[in-house]
Amino acid sequence: DAGVTQSPTHLIKTRGQQVTLRCSPKSGHDTVSWYQQALGQGPQFIFQYYEEEERQRGNFPDRFSGHQFPNYSSELNVNALLLGDSALYLCASSMGHGQNEQYFGPGTRLTVT
Amino acid sequence: AQTVTQSQPEMSVQEAETVTLSCTYDTSENNYYLFWYKQPPSRQMILVIRQEAYKQQNATENRFSVNFQKAAKSFSLKISDSQLGDTAMYFCAFMKQYAGGTSYGKLTFGQGTILTVHP
Numbered sequence: 113d114a115g116v117t118q119s120p121t122h123l124i125k126t127r128g129q130q131v132t133l134r135c136s137p138k139s140g141h142d143t144v145s146w147y148q149q150a151l152g153q154g155p156q157f158i159f160q161y162y163e164e165e166e167r168q169r170g171n172f173p174d175r176f177s178g179h180q181f182p183n184y185s186s187e188l189n190v191n192a193l194l195l196g197d198s199a200l201y202l203c204a205s206s207m208g209h210g211q212n213e214q215y216f217g218p219g220t221r222l223t224v225t
Numbered sequence: 226a227q228t229v230t231q232s233q234p235e236m237s238v239q240e241a242e243t244v245t246l247s248c249t250y251d252t253s254e255n256n257y258y259l260f261w262y263k264q265p266p267s268r269q270m271i272l273v274i275r276q277e278a279y280k281q282q283n284a285t286e287n288r289f290s291v292n293f294q295k296a297a298k299s300f301s302l303k304i305s306d307s308q309l310g311d312t313a314m315y316f317c318a319f320m321k322q323y324a325g326g327t328s329y330g331k332l333t334f335g336q337g338t339i340l341t342v343h344p
Binding site: 214 | 229262267268269270271272275316318329330331332333334335336337
């Protein structure tokens with residue numbers, strides 16, 4: 113049973129560029145949440161997708177957007193990259209209702225230069 | 226808004242000994258869940274233990290147990306018989322419970338505690 117997978121593992125971008133990160137949820141899961149984890153800090157909630165819609169959003173600007181596909185996989189897009197966007201981006205999957213355990217992927221390390 | 230505070234940036238323990246990691250939180254909610262997650266140096270976050278706020282009994286999972294004090298808003302993690310594989314960053318996390326038992330799953334994390342187990 114495959115767990116949560118994310119791609120790519122590492123990414124280096126330049127300020128002002130755009131980036132897309134990808135996540136495939138654990139088998140049987142239909143909800144995907146995205147978190148940003150700065151070095152040495154706890155993860156910060158970006159948003160959550162369920163039934164292809166953004167269900168909940170954290171305190172992140174509109175430069176951060178996402179999408180969920182019919183197969184429940186998800187993308188995180190960040191436009192106009194800033195140096196402060198450098199972080200580990202974690203994807204977590206879960207069941208949509210009544211299940212609270214989130215399974216995390218290994219993350220994508222984004223470096224903005 | 227909820228906040229989670231872990232006041233111990235780093236802890237160390239000898240193999241086979243017991244260690245307790247502290248966590249406090251602030252919320253006006255009455256129904257919620259609390260979690261401890263472990264993030265080893267390989268990065269993948271793993272759920273260690275969870276506690277439902279409506280349950281008075283403290284959760285246990287093998288060598289891991291919690292001390293949940295709802296009135297004090299305290300949620301500590303005790304690791305017994307520490308093993309080298311327990312070396313990791315540990316995060317305390319909070320999740321609000323929505324009506325009907327459905328949680329929309331926004332986890333609020335603390336800053337983390339780096340635990341090192343020495344042989």
